[in-house]
Amino acid sequence: xxxxxxxxxxxxxxxxxxxxxxxxxxxxxxxxxxxxxxxxxxxxxxxxxxxxxxxxxxxxxxxxxxxxxxxxxxxxxxxxxxxxxxxxxxxxxxxxxxxxxxxxxxxxxxxxxxxxxxxxxxxxxxxxxxxxxxxxxxxxxxxxxxxxxxxxxxxxxxxxxxxxxxxxxxxxxxxxxxxxxxxxxxxxxxxxxxx
Numbered sequence: 566x567x568x569x570x571x572x573x574x575x576x577x578x579x580x581x582x583x584x585x586x587x588x589x590x591x592x593x594x595x596x597x598x599x600x601x602x603x604x605x606x607x608x609x610x611x612x613x614x615x616x617x618x619x620x621x622x623x624x625x626x627x628x629x630x631x632x633x634x635x636x637x638x639x640x641x642x643x644x645x646x647x648x649x650x651x652x653x654x655x656x657x658x659x660x661x662x663x664x665x666x667x668x669x670x671x672x673x674x675x676x677x678x679x680x681x682x683x684x685x686x687x688x689x690x691x692x693x694x695x696x697x698x699x700x701x702x703x704x705x706x707x708x709x710x711x712x713x714x715x716x717x718x719x720x721x722x723x724x725x726x727x728x729x730x731x732x733x734x735x736x737x738x739x740x741x742x743x744x745x746x747x748x749x750x751x752x753x754x755x756x757x758x759x760x
Contacts, residue, residue: 622646622718625689625704634692639699639735640723642671644688649714653679656713660740662748663717672722672750676740678703682710686718697736698747 617626624644625631631641653659656679666673678686684705691700701720739747 622686625687628689630691638725642723643721645719647717651715653713653715674720676718678716680705682712682714683708697734699735699738701740
């Protein structure tokens with residue numbers, strides 16, 4: 566009876582361990598969208614703190630630059646991107662900031678990016694407090710085709726006032742350190758703004 570109890574307890578503990586640190590990924594292994602054939606992969610992580618899976622268009626999770634911006638009062642809460650919106654002749658001088666939407670607690674920045682067809686993007690930020698510049702960093706990855714596309718990418722931020730009680734003093738926003746994409750951002754005076 567003792568042996569049976571040890572076997573049952575061992576099985577339960579192994580099952581619980583695998584449930585915490587295992588991720589199942591299911592994807593279509595065929596390139597043809599009409600012929601769907603799913604494949605399931607299993608990823609086992611050595612620690613629950615290492616469960617980071619990068620897929621599609623997304624913000625890079627927990628980068629040092631994001632942590633630095635968070636301390637300054639700005640949190641990147643999401644990044645979304647479109648598939649190829651239009652084919653373009655050249656990606657030179659294509660990147661631009663289309664629109665900046667601001668509320669009392671958030672900023673949303675809509676951009677247009679040029680890259681090879683079939684790309685996805687990882688987004689990161691770098692906030693340089695002394696220069697008052699918010700850099701939007703976009704890292705293309707994935708299958709590169711011979712054509713060039715225009716993509717719409719959106720960044721969304723929250724203001725955090727828990728750390729220092731002030732909002733970051735952002736005066737400029739630019740994409741991938743390209744000065745020609747730099748746009749000014751203007752804020753109305755609010756009680757907790759320091760502009």
